[in-house]
Amino acid sequence: MQTTIERHIENKDRRNFLKLAGLAAAGGAIGLNTACQSTIKKVPSIDHALSDKSFWKRVQEQFILDPDQTYMNIGTTGAMPLKVLDNYDRYNRVVARHPMGFSDELGWDFGLIKQREQLSMQFGCTKDEIIITRNTTDGLNTVLFGLPFERGDEILITHHEHVSALSPLHVLKDRFGVVLREVEIPVLDLEHGDQVVEAFKKNITPKSRAILFSHIPYKTGVRLPARAICKLAQENGLISIVDGAHCAGMIELDFRETGCDFYTASGHKWQCGPGATGILYIRNHGENLPLLWPQNSCLYQYISQPVNNDRKQISDFSSQFGLRGQENYPAMQALLDACDLWEEIGRDRIEGYICGLSSYLKKSIKQSFGSSALLFSPDIPEFTSGLTSFNPFKDVNDQKMIEDFVDRLKKEMGYVIRSTEFHLHKEDTKNSHALRISTHLFHDYAQIDGVVDAMHRLYKKMQ
Ligand SMILES: Cc1ncc(COP(=O)(O)O)c(C=O)c1O
Structure with a gap:
C-alpha cells in the first residue's frame, strides 16, 4: 500500500524522495535501505474475496503480538501492525539521516x-x-x-x-x-x-x-x-x-x-x-x-x-x-x-467483527459464571463496544480480589486484561470494581473461549 508521503511525492519528485528515503539504489549504497528491511515476516495482503475466517486470519497475521500472551487491554493502548511499524521505522531512519527530511520533501507544513x-x-x-x-x-x-x-x-x-x-x-x-x-x-x-x-x-x-x-x-x-x-x-x-x-x-x-x-x-x-x-x-x-x-x-x-x-x-x-x-x-x-x-480492511467490517466478538464474550461470561456475575456492559447491539466489564465475585466492592485476579490471570494463564473502578450510582460511597476485557480485530473466537475458560478456572481457585 502506498503511503501518503509516497503518493504526495509521486506527484512532485518521486526520484528525489526515493533517494532521500534511502529506497533507491543510492540509499541502499549508504545502508539505509538495508537498515529499513527489518521486517520480521512478510505481511500478506488483505483480500476481501476470502471467506470471513480466512480474511480475519490474514488481518491477524499483520500483528506481531507476543504469542505467549493474549493481549486484551487495547482500552489502555493498542499494538502497531507490522506494516505500520515498518513504515514508522523507515520514517524515523529518514529523519535520523536527514533531520530536515520531512520538510524538505513535503514542504513547510511537513505534510x-x-x-x-x-x-x-x-x-x-x-x-x-x-x-x-x-x-x-x-x-x-x-x-x-x-x-x-x-x-x-x-x-x-x-x-x-x-x-x-x-x-x-x-x-x-x-x-x-x-x-x-x-x-x-x-x-x-x-x-x-x-x-x-x-x-x-x-x-x-x-x-x-x-x-x-x-x-x-x-x-x-x-x-x-x-x-x-x-x-x-x-x-x-x-x-x-x-x-x-x-x-x-x-x-x-x-x-x-x-x-x-x-x-x-x-x-x-x-x-x-x-x-x-x-x-x-x-x-x-x-x-x-x-x-x-x-x-x-x-x-x-x-x-x-x-x-x-x-x-x-x-x-x-x-x-x-x-x-x-x-x-x-x-x-x-x-x-x-x-x-x-x-480503510483497506473496512471500518464497518472492523466494527462488526469487534462487536461480534464482544457479544460472544458477554454470552460466554453469562453461560460460564451464571446470572450472579454482574455484567456492567449490556449485551444490547446499540450499546455494545469492544470493552466488556464484569465482576464474578459476591462482593463487588472488594478491590484486592479484582486486582489479584488481573495479576494472576496474566501470570498464571497468560491473558492481559485490566481492572476498573467506579461508583455504580452517583451517590455511592464505595467503589464497585470490575474486570475489563478488550476484544479487537487481532483476536479470534478461540481466544474468547480461551479467556473465559481461564477466568472461570481462576475464579474457582480464588473462591
Ligand atoms: C475515556 C478515556 N478518555 C481519555 C483517556 C486518555 O487517553 P489518552 O491516553 O489517549 O490521552 C482514556 C484512556 O484510557 C480513556 O479511557
Whole structure:
C-alpha cells in the first residue's frame, strides 16, 4: 500500500524522495535501505474475496503480538501492525539521516495539510475541522482551556468520566469558578438510549454551557447514544464535547453526523497507531460555532490575531491547533498509515467483527459464571463496544480480589486484561470494581473461549 508521503511525492519528485528515503539504489549504497528491511515476516495482503475466517486470519497475521500472551487491554493502548511499524521505522531512519527530511520533501507544513485532508475523508468532516494531536488528553485540554468559560458556567458530565477530562475540568472549577454538574447514567438498568438523554435533560439549567461525555466510558464499556446527546446539547444551545478515546479504530465515526462541536480520540489505542498520537475534530461549519482560543499553538499571530479570532474569517481554523513546535512527524505519518490500513480492511467490517466478538464474550461470561456475575456492559447491539466489564465475585466492592485476579490471570494463564473502578450510582460511597476485557480485530473466537475458560478456572481457585 502506498503511503501518503509516497503518493504526495509521486506527484512532485518521486526520484528525489526515493533517494532521500534511502529506497533507491543510492540509499541502499549508504545502508539505509538495508537498515529499513527489518521486517520480521512478510505481511500478506488483505483480500476481501476470502471467506470471513480466512480474511480475519490474514488481518491477524499483520500483528506481531507476543504469542505467549493474549493481549486484551487495547482500552489502555493498542499494538502497531507490522506494516505500520515498518513504515514508522523507515520514517524515523529518514529523519535520523536527514533531520530536515520531512520538510524538505513535503514542504513547510511537513505534510500535515495533506494528512488532515486524508483523515477528514475517513472521519466524516472537512480538512479545516481535523488535526493530529498527541492523544485524547491533549485534545480535551485544547478544547477545555480554549473555550471562554466564566464563573458560574455549568458543564454537565457523566459520573463515569476519565481523569483526562476530569483534570482540566477541575482546573476550570478552581481557577475560574466553573461548576461541574455530574449526571448519573444508568448502568445495570440501561435498556434505551432515551434514559441517558433524559438524565442529561433533567440536569440542564439556565447556567448550563456545555455537555462533556465519553462516547464509550472506559469503566463499563457501554456505548452511549452520542448523536442523541449532541442533539440535546444543540437544542439547548450547549457546546458538546465528546471524549472518544475508545472510538477511533473501533467503531465507524462520522463527526458531522454525530453533531458534536468537538470530538477527541486516541490514535494509539484501537486505531493501533504509534504512541502519543490522536485526532481532534473541531466543528467549523454550520451555525453557532463556539469561540475557541488557541492555547497551545505557534500560529496564533498568523491565523487568529489578524482577524481578532473571528472564526468566520479563518478558512482553515483548525490548522493553528495542529502545530505546537517541533512534532513527531514520523509518528504522525505512521498514524496515517494505520488509518489507511483500517480503510483497506473496512471500518464497518472492523466494527462488526469487534462487536461480534464482544457479544460472544458477554454470552460466554453469562453461560460460564451464571446470572450472579454482574455484567456492567449490556449485551444490547446499540450499546455494545469492544470493552466488556464484569465482576464474578459476591462482593463487588472488594478491590484486592479484582486486582489479584488481573495479576494472576496474566501470570498464571497468560491473558492481559485490566481492572476498573467506579461508583455504580452517583451517590455511592464505595467503589464497585470490575474486570475489563478488550476484544479487537487481532483476536479470534478461540481466544474468547480461551479467556473465559481461564477466568472461570481462576475464579474457582480464588473462591
Ligand atoms: C475515556 C478515556 N478518555 C481519555 C483517556 C486518555 O487517553 P489518552 O491516553 O489517549 O490521552 C482514556 C484512556 O484510557 C480513556 O479511557
